Amino acid sequence: MKKLFAIIAMMGVFAFGATQSMMAQADSAAVDSAVVDTAAVDTAVVEETVTEEIAQEPIVEEGGLHKELKTKFIEGDAGFMSLVAIALVLGLAFCIERIIYLSLAEINVKKLLASLEEKLSAGDVEGAKEVCRNTRGPVASICYQGLMRIDEGIENVERSVVAYGSVQSSYLEQGCSWITLFIAMAPSLGFLGTVIGMVMAFDQIQQAGDISPTVVAGGMKVALITTIFGIVVALILQVFYNYILSKIETITSHMEEATISLLDMCMKYNLKK
16 A cells, blocks of 8 residues: 555656646747747848848949049040040140240239339339339330330330230230140041941941941940040130130230330320430
8 A cells, every 4th residue: 555655656746747847848948939039020120220221321323423434435436535635635735834824924014004104203214124124924025125215216115015015915825726726626536536436337237237226326326425525625625715815815905005004104204304
């Protein structure tokens, strides 16, 4: 009987232990499942956040204007595009040289004339000449040439000023003919590239034996790119050329104003003698 109770007690202990083990395993599985579900939710949230951040980030286009111009330059046949680029570089070189020269030629004309009038009113012709020598630009040079003939009469002064003024005007316009040449050459080179590109397109059509839109579009694209670049170069140089002409006109008007004022000052000086 005692053995029976012992066996029953042992079986009860084993049953209770098995039940506790099964309950522990169930709890552990539930915890693991919750952890897995939490991890999955966190992963989904992270992926959604990353997706939203990527969607919100601006798309940065690689290359830019420089790369686009380089691509079009290559597509437009480097031979003819190089000629157009050379025309642009040389034309800009002449434009920059003229702008620097004309900028240095501009002075304060009213200040110069006031100094000359002060010197001549005091009878100091050499002082007036010194003022002209120490002043740069064609206006001062013209006044100096007039003062060199101040004792020879107003007619000689006028002839000297007019003759030397024409020389200075030619100096101001020096190099402008080259700028106009490159303005005319740039679109002409572009049109030449267009014609040759069209001829190449028709040659490709002849070799293919059929009018393919791809062949025609490729040849026409190359032809039109050269024309576009030629026109753009001409427009850029034309803007600089008009600016140069405006500066030349301004300096020329200052030369004429100085000539008239100098003749009046010479007449007053001769009358005082």
